Amino acid sequence: MYSIGTLAKRTKVKVPTIRYYEEIGLLPEPERNTGGQRRYDNATKHRLNFVRHARDLGFSIEHIRSLLSLSERPDMPCAEAHRIAKAHLSDIQSKINALTLLADELVRISNHSEIGVLGECNVLASLADHAHCLTEH
Amino acid sequence: MYSIGTLAKRTKVKVPTIRYYEEIGLLPEPERNTGGQRRYDNATKHRLNFVRHARDLGFSIEHIRSLLSLSERPDMPCAEAHRIAKAHLSDIQSKINALTLLADELVRISNHSEIGVLGECNVLASLADHAHCLTEH
DNA sequence: TATAATTCCTCTAGTTACTAGAGGTTCAAG
DNA sequence: CTTGAACCTCTAGTAACTAGAGGAATTATA
Structure with a gap:
């Protein structure tokens, strides 16, 4: 503690x-200890790490609440768990796609080793195109 | 327009x-048109799509400003472009890693097809572990 | 063991990145 | 030429933190 x-x-x-x-x-x-100060264990640390990473990845608090409910309720019926998991999957997969495109473009820039100028740069195009989005927009 | x-x-x-x-x-x-209303072209649409996607992926406005500067300045010296690209790459790659782990776990839950309960769930563990983080924390 | 520095407590207020609403103007369909 | 939707600016509210005031508890140092 x-x-x-x-x-x-x-x-x-x-x-x-x-x-x-x-x-x-x-x-x-x-x-709380006798003085009223909070005492934590590793279960909370684990949970907090999850929240922090999920926030870094752009998930909203409500999004995270829903993901946590999968972990929180080992008694949850499969149908409900499947519904939640599927609701998040396509969103996550399109995030992976978009990040991969952006990473590829940054690698290209990093490897562009001549001394001089960059020339045309596709960083913007990497995320601007909707062709690779799996979500509805 | x-x-x-x-x-x-x-x-x-x-x-x-x-x-x-x-x-x-x-x-x-x-x-602006004669009445003072904003008129847009596709270049702005493209840029706005980039911003929107980057925000969805958890990048801050300042982060995005820096990424946009790669696109904005075709005259930028390579050294500077490389510095910016590299500064973002490891962060992006750890995001991809974390999302992939989470997606794998959600796929596992989705495929867990028996009628009944979910049993132990590793959604939390998928993002809680720092083992897969490339960043410093 | 005293005392000083640090960390904790609660509560309030500020920041970032939007989001909604009031009150008024411009546009575009009929 | 009207009238309703979409636009304008400006102010205020929301979500998700973040920082600071004032004071109590804890820990380090003398």
Whole structure:
């Protein structure tokens, strides 16, 4: 069991952000020591790491709540779990596609080794085209 | 040349968001018709699509400004372009890794076809582990 | 063991990136 | 030529943090 500051260091999530996640119910209310300070275990650290990564990947809090519900409820009926998993899959796959295109273009720029200028650059085109989107827009 | 409403429909970006992007300098100030209304061309549409996708992928506005600078300046020296490209690459590659792990786990859940309950679920573990992170944290 | 520095607490207010609404003007269909 | 939709600017609200004030608890140092 460790303090909020220690948890913050281990997860690279800021202390006020941890308290904020608790407030909105993304993290459970932790135990408190005799002085009233929060004490955390590794289960919370694990959960917080998930939240942090998911946020970095552009998922909304509500999105994350839904993903967490898959982990939270081992008693969840398959049909419900499948519905949630499928609802997220195509979105995630189009994110992977878009990132891959952008990465390819950045690799091309990085490998463009002549001293001089870049010439035409397709970074913008890599994400601007909708041809590779799986979502509805 | 078309209106802001048409641009909004074509890019799925809301009208006030387009005006906001203009205000913060992510989009150029567009031409205006005699009545003072904004008129857009496809170059702006292209740029806006890039911004929208990049935001969906969790990049900050400043991040996007830096990526756009690669496209904006065909006269940029290679060294500078390489620096920017490399600064973004490892971040993007770790995003791809994390998303792939999450997608794999969601596929596993989707294929788990017995009628009943889900049993143990590794959605949380898929993103909680730092083992696959390329970034420093 | 005293005391000083650090970290914690709650609460309020500020920031980023939008998003919605008020009040008024311009456009475009009939 | 009207009238309703779409546009304008400006202000205010929301989501997801982030920082700061004022004070209590903990930990490090003398």
